[in-house]
Amino acid sequence: MKPDWGIRGRLGNPVIGIIGSGDFSRSLAIRLVASGFSVVVGSRNPKRIPKGLFPDGVELRSQREAVDSAERVIFAAIYPEHYSTLVGLRDGLAGKVLVDVSNATRLDDGELSNAEQLAELFPQSRVVKGFNVISAWALQTGAHDGSRQVLICSDCSDSKATVVQLTRRLGFSPVDLGGLVASRDIEKAPLHLFPSWEGATLVTFLLFLFFYGYNVVKHVLLPYLAHGEHNFYQLPLETVNQTLPAVALILLGLVYLPGLVAAVLQLARGTKYKRFPSWLDRWMCRRKELGLMSFLCAGVHAVYSMCLTLRRAAGYRLLNAAYRQVIGAGVENSWEEQQVWRSDLYLSCGILGLGVLTLLALTSLPSVGNALNWREFTFMQSGLGYAALTLSIMHTLFFGWDFAFFPEAYRYYLPPVYLLALILPCVVLVGRVLLALPCLALRLAKIRRGWESSRHRPSHSQGQEITNLPLLCL
């Protein structure tokens, strides 16, 4: 379908109009010219625009002339508060496609979107929303890996199709979101700040706060109040480094818990055709973010730990131990085989666990994850994920060794942090092992292939639809 771009420019190219001469207009013009269009920019005062600001192939005209030159598509690249200044152009714009590229300024609900207001101002024009999520920068440089989506909506499907094709020709990926009412969401899209990260960030923050506080109370405050010990020097580094692994471990458990809950629900209901409660759906959709937060905490913990021997405190402790060994005890050989095994084992498990987590984190890079087929994706997420969880638990168990069995570990009646951090991940791991028992695993596999227990079964089976949603199988 060759779109009807209207009359041709000097080079036989379709002529696109842009009202406004700001940065966005300039970047859009650069991109349009590079993609083979002729461009007419309409400015209130075209003579004031410095030469060379716009590329060759762009004509600078008055707004009216620009509107008249462009036969079909005109971009409105001015601020929405100035839309009303265009009413004089209503006749020229009639019947043409008017593209609204503006953003919302607030996240309020209820009002008309800019595009809807534009459509009210120009009832005879066909308003299409689009390009607001594209930065001027991406327009100029050309989205080098072609991954920028342009969200588009309009009440006129022909005009929308024209803009969709224009978008594709500019090297972007158009996504049709339906009627103009969708512009309310589209205009707010650039205002969101990592909306999918909110939950994971909050959980991480609260866990950190709790464990940091717990550590401060147990290792700094109570020793000071009860015995006058001055451990405040631990606050900036040691306490943080005791807190981070606990947070990382629990977050990793939280990644795999919802999958277990979903499996248990399906087993209990005997069908997969009942929807999960919405909190479970939302939790399932945030596993990637929880996993990356866990990786972040684990990574920082690793770096902190590798810096431990750089600290003055470590040097002083060694020197004092040397003094005690030589002067105090006179021990020639302080080697304790058990402690050597313990430290080597927990370091090994920790390093390997972090290594597996790193591979997992790599697959969450869009360009890597997209190169996987879903068996590979499932292998990485489920297989490697549980390997990482197991290694992390072993790291913690070896770290704890048999200290948890001595009363000293429960000073002030507070259990050690690593014990608290182990509860949830161990529950998850045990749950996973139970679900792998043949009696449960087979029944679950049947349910996921569409089988239903008798109390749900209708007159004839529904169990024939294809399911390959990988994230539900983790």
Added chain:
Amino acid sequence: MKPDWGIRGRLGNPVIGIIGSGDFSRSLAIRLVASGFSVVVGSRNPKRIPKGLFPDGVELRSQREAVDSAERVIFAAIYPEHYSTLVGLRDGLAGKVLVDVSNATRLDDGELSNAEQLAELFPQSRVVKGFNVISAWALQTGAHDGSRQVLICSDCSDSKATVVQLTRRLGFSPVDLGGLVASRDIEKAPLHLFPSWEGATLVTFLLFLFFYGYNVVKHVLLPYLAHGEHNFYQLPLETVNQTLPAVALILLGLVYLPGLVAAVLQLARGTKYKRFPSWLDRWMCRRKELGLMSFLCAGVHAVYSMCLTLRRAAGYRLLNAAYRQVIGAGVENSWEEQQVWRSDLYLSCGILGLGVLTLLALTSLPSVGNALNWREFTFMQSGLGYAALTLSIMHTLFFGWDFAFFPEAYRYYLPPVYLLALILPCVVLVGRVLLALPCLALRLAKIRRGWESSRHRPSHSQGQEITNLPLLCL
């Protein structure tokens, strides 16, 4: 070309049919609606499907109604074992495009693919294979960086063209793989688990096994058997950390060896127009995986090494050394300038070598590598690659220092591991230097530009074709 989508839906959009109402059907419907199509989903029992499972714009009907509503394209989103239940719809499906989205369940050869069986069941329909490599997840979220390929094949090229365009409109990249017989491979694609990594993983595993065994025998078993030394504590960390760098070094050599072999073959044959033996071709195609495995081993070795001083063993050794220095020897200053130089030099070379390897590994990320032109790619792979190899060899040589010249290094007549690991990389490096000698380099450059030695030369030269296959120039 405006495809003939058939009659329009309520919004004037083409109507696509989907048989089956499982997860894949639902995700496909969401995607189709988002891309501007009308969708009719055919279920055996449409009333049992909970409201809200499918988005607005999707009509739930009986299978027959769905088939009749869709004028041209119908997706068969049910399990292949249920295809035969559709025979009653044969008349409604006649003349229409029937898209098979199923996956193989086994990797066996010889049988008909699901799509071929579907084509036998419905000889009057035009069966197209496709979309099986796309997960329901990618369908719903929309392949955010537009990088998902959809493999398509069919015996009817018009139907294939329709599906190709549909694919593109959904935001995926169609890849035409020819006739329906290709569906045998397409259906198995999602079953493969990192097929390109098999060789490199096996080589890495075998090398690790060999060197780990060698280290255990030399440093743990024989000392125990011969002198009763208890070195078993070295197994979890120290032995691993001696094994990893040897594996990494040899893997890095194996990355650059096939390029040398190819160059030598071309020099010896005096032409580039004879094909390489197939083992060499396969080896050349696996260099990236070998390189990344080498990087993985080197990275883990680095982390292990940085944790060395965290170990209890390291602390005990220092304390005992302090005891000996104070009580035993009474040496005020134990500084040994040579050892200081040795350790600083091997650490420096190791860090820089790993840094260069990291840059190399970064370019193997699809989104980074694709941003390079091939001169840049060649510079990274060949230039930086040999820099990394040289630095790694220097790291090992400085680590070895002059110890290899003392008989103690050959305890139990076993040479030290680092000597064994150096052989292959040094051969590669020397080979590369020899090939850089002008006499050989010029002749090789001529051959690669198409020149042939006289014994091959035909009546008139072939030497005019353009060659820019970068991987052959490494």
Added chain:
Amino acid sequence: MKPDWGIRGRLGNPVIGIIGSGDFSRSLAIRLVASGFSVVVGSRNPKRIPKGLFPDGVELRSQREAVDSAERVIFAAIYPEHYSTLVGLRDGLAGKVLVDVSNATRLDDGELSNAEQLAELFPQSRVVKGFNVISAWALQTGAHDGSRQVLICSDCSDSKATVVQLTRRLGFSPVDLGGLVASRDIEKAPLHLFPSWEGATLVTFLLFLFFYGYNVVKHVLLPYLAHGEHNFYQLPLETVNQTLPAVALILLGLVYLPGLVAAVLQLARGTKYKRFPSWLDRWMCRRKELGLMSFLCAGVHAVYSMCLTLRRAAGYRLLNAAYRQVIGAGVENSWEEQQVWRSDLYLSCGILGLGVLTLLALTSLPSVGNALNWREFTFMQSGLGYAALTLSIMHTLFFGWDFAFFPEAYRYYLPPVYLLALILPCVVLVGRVLLALPCLALRLAKIRRGWESSRHRPSHSQGQEITNLPLLCL
């Protein structure tokens, strides 16, 4: 628009001709066949080409036969120096689209491009430039994430449109660069070696050279000349590790300085409609590279630092300190609370600063950065960037502690390196804080929304154009 591909091949597919049978020809043929085209390869001596070199579906013929079989599009995949051998085919090529895929061999200016020379040789053919930036490798493997751009130009817009569509059908992203004169740049594109990195690399190198020299003079040369101290062992590691953080800190300052300069210029001029001086524009465009160089230096510094305790020198120093503590001073407890705080604080700030820099560096991966909307991008670049700068400055200040107030730090009248490195970053940070003062911030926001101070204001306001160029807002 169904392009007029000419007569159909055996399978009804368009027939594309390729002259030449080298690697590029072969890869192009593989790709064309995989995308559903029929291919005829023309060779001077088609019988000499080994069977199986080209895939099924490719016919090997003489050059004349290939030219005659291909109705519309013919690729010239031979070296430009052999173009003249094709003059005999002039009649067969007349009226057809001849695609030049060659690269320039030198970066000289002034001469005609290969494509222009081809167009002079075949005035009756329509020469289109393209595909030279694509490697044979990408052709064969199919640019898995669809991100490879193909730069295209031609003086015949119809022929260009045909090649643009062909490109898209092969799975690449065509970019129309205009008339055939653009081929001069297109042919040179593959010769550039990281052109955008030149400035940042040079700056980094010069800074490294200066600080390394400064450190050598202060800590090695002068102590040797003045007191005969032998500190040469510091050259490979310690001096490098003192130099790297200084370079990293100054580079990070240089990332944020041009944004401040731009803001000051806009404030001083009272308008944003005057262009920045070109050096400032160039500097702004190189901030990403400067930032990544800073990250590289900081990362290597971190690894070096974590290896410090692995060094023999560190061991000897500890042992000697233990000896002094036991024998010399007889101090039982060498703990110095202030030093413990100092080392923990500078380590913490350093680790957190590097962590933030790592997040920043991640967003410069194309596939990650493209997933951000521009509010997120601005938050990462500006918010996190200044957080990293602040943490790095604090890292350096804590490292310096109060040593800068003692005369010993100014040995040989040379101030310590970290003091020198702090100047520029502190200036930037103070400048940023000043610009955040309400009086300046509000005025700047107004200017950036298009407001102009009275001396610039024209008869009616220009201040209505949309600006969303994020990089100017950093």
